[in-house]
Amino acid sequence: MNQTIELFVNGIQYRRSVEPRLLLCDFLRYDLGLTGTHVGCEHGVCGACTVLLDREAVRSCLLFAVQTNGREIATVEGLGDGPQQMHALQHGFWEMHGLQCGYCTPGILMSLVPFLEENPDPSEEEIRELLSGNICRCTGYQKIVEAVQLGARLLWEESN
Amino acid sequence: MKPAAFDYHAPRTLEETLDLLAAYGEDAKPLAGGQSLVPTMNFRLAQPQALVDLNGIDELFFIREGERGLHCGGMTRQRAVERSGLARKAAPLLHETMPHIAHAQIRNRGTIGGSLAHADPAAELPAVAVALDASMYVRSVTDARWLPARDFYVGLFATAMEPGELLVEVAFPRPRPRSGWAFEEVARQHGNYAMCGAAAVVELSEKGAIEKARLVFLSVGEGPVAADQAAAMLVGERPTATVLRAAAEEAATKEIDPVGDIHAGPAYRRHLARVIGERVLTRATARANEAALM
Structure with a gap:
């Protein structure tokens, strides 16, 4: 039986009727058309579908849309406003070649937002530990680590 | 890769939850964090008729000191324990395990x-709960009982809970004087998922001999595996490197029954148990010595 939910996604309020078994990632992609959130393994391992639920990074393939009633979701669409106005982290990835195919990138960016808020100047080891929750099959991670380091510096410069 | 249909309930109180679990019996699954249940539903390995979502029950979210030590509500997020200064002080082994x-x-x-x-044999928390002699508070509509962690685990993905029962609270005893821990x-x-892991607690007597020891493994049996013979060997002994190594050896050769998989065969897991067992006993002893000096 469908249930009506009301939630905020990237600051915009939505009201939709959903089947309880609808996963949050599919709700974002199919019901709201926000296809920046990617779906990889669908069992919480790859991290491609990571979004923010009330400002904490979570797997959207392991949440049902009905569970987000009254909550706040942030997806990669809420980060930068196109190529001319990228978020500092996106700029870091662009500048340091932190992606090849880009499939894993939205999930990595969304994992990084709360991580860098809590720890604005992380060590390489801390970055690699955070990245262990996101699988990239192209880059070998070295460029991603460098992208995070640059992104963190840009974020810090922006806020100081 | 999409879950089968289910009835969804989002109760706001524990009473309401227990009523729902009683009404559905085996056909309902409580939904906690969903990090194990939802993957199995996505693969349709689990197709519960109903989910009772615990995420809206405020009374299940807490970390506080109580008569049994550090009490955590069943819905306490692992991240909340990781960030809790109280947990670090009152249950340091639990706290140290979180990032793993x-x-x-x-x-x-x-x-x-x-x-x-969930009682996954590869999970860290069951091993830690057994190592600490934690106790589980289990409730149903008709019953409420505290169970020692050791009696809570009865087999592969199996606990002593009956259909209709819910784990609502867990208590981890405070560290004893002259004791140390390691994970x-x-x-x-x-x-x-770890190929092998171990938690240890070592308590020393005033004269520096081992008074009590616990060594519990994960990923090498059907649930958390307490190496009781190894622990018994240690009691009364001075914690020398030779004694600790012999206990880890005993545990790894006689007390575990690892099953192999694509990542690690039984022999390799046994090797890991020997090495990790010795390391956690050594570190726990060092911390117990530090605590004895304070």
Whole structure:
């Protein structure tokens, strides 16, 4: 039986009727058309579908849309406003070649937002530990680590 | 890769929850963090008729000191324990283990009660609960009981809970004087399921001999495996390197029954148990010595 939910996604309020078994990632992609959130393994391992639920990074393939009633979701669409106005982290990835195919990138960016808020100047080891929750099959991670380091510096410069 | 249909209930109180669980019996699953249940539903390995979502029950989210030590509500997020100064002080072994549980993105959602009740033999929390002699508070509409962690685990993904019962609270006893603890695991990648792991607690007498020891393994049996013979060998002994190594050796050769998989065969897991067992006993002893000096 469908249930009506009301939630905020990237600051915009939505009201939709959903089947309880609808996963949050599919709700974002199919019901709201926000296809920046990617779906990889669908069992919480790859991290491609990571979004923010009330400002904490979570797997959207392991949440049902009905569970987000009254909550706040942030997806990669809420980060930068196109190529001319990228978020500092996106700029870091662009500048340091932190992606090849880009499939894993939205999930990595969304994992990084709360991580860098809590720890604005992380060590390489801390970055690699955070990245262990996101699988990239192209880059070998070295460029991603460098992208995070640059992104963190840009974020810090922006806020100081 | 999409879950089968189910009835969804989001109760706001524990009473309401227990009523729902009683009404559905085996046909309902409580939904805690969903980090293990939802993957199995996505693969349709689990197709419960109903989900009773515990995420809206405020009374199940807490970390506080109580008469049994550090009490955590069943829905306490793993991340909340990781960030808790109280948990670090009152249950340091539990606190030290947190970063080993999957990834931050999983711990943001994953719960203490959910992981303990899921009883995955590769999970860290059941081993830690047994090592600490934690107790589980289990409730149903008609019954409420405290169970020692050791009696809570009865087999592969199996606990002593009956249908209709819910794990609502867990208590981890405070560290004893002159005691130390350690946790370690080996995984192919940080956050992956460990191929072997172990938790140890060592308590020293005033004269510096071992008064009590606990060594509990994960990923080498059907649930958390307490190496009781190894622990018994240690009691009354001076904690020398030779004594600790012999206990780890005993545990690894006689007390575990590892099953192999694509990542690690039984022999390799036994090797890991020997090495990790010795390391956690050594570190726990060093911490017990430090505590004895304070």
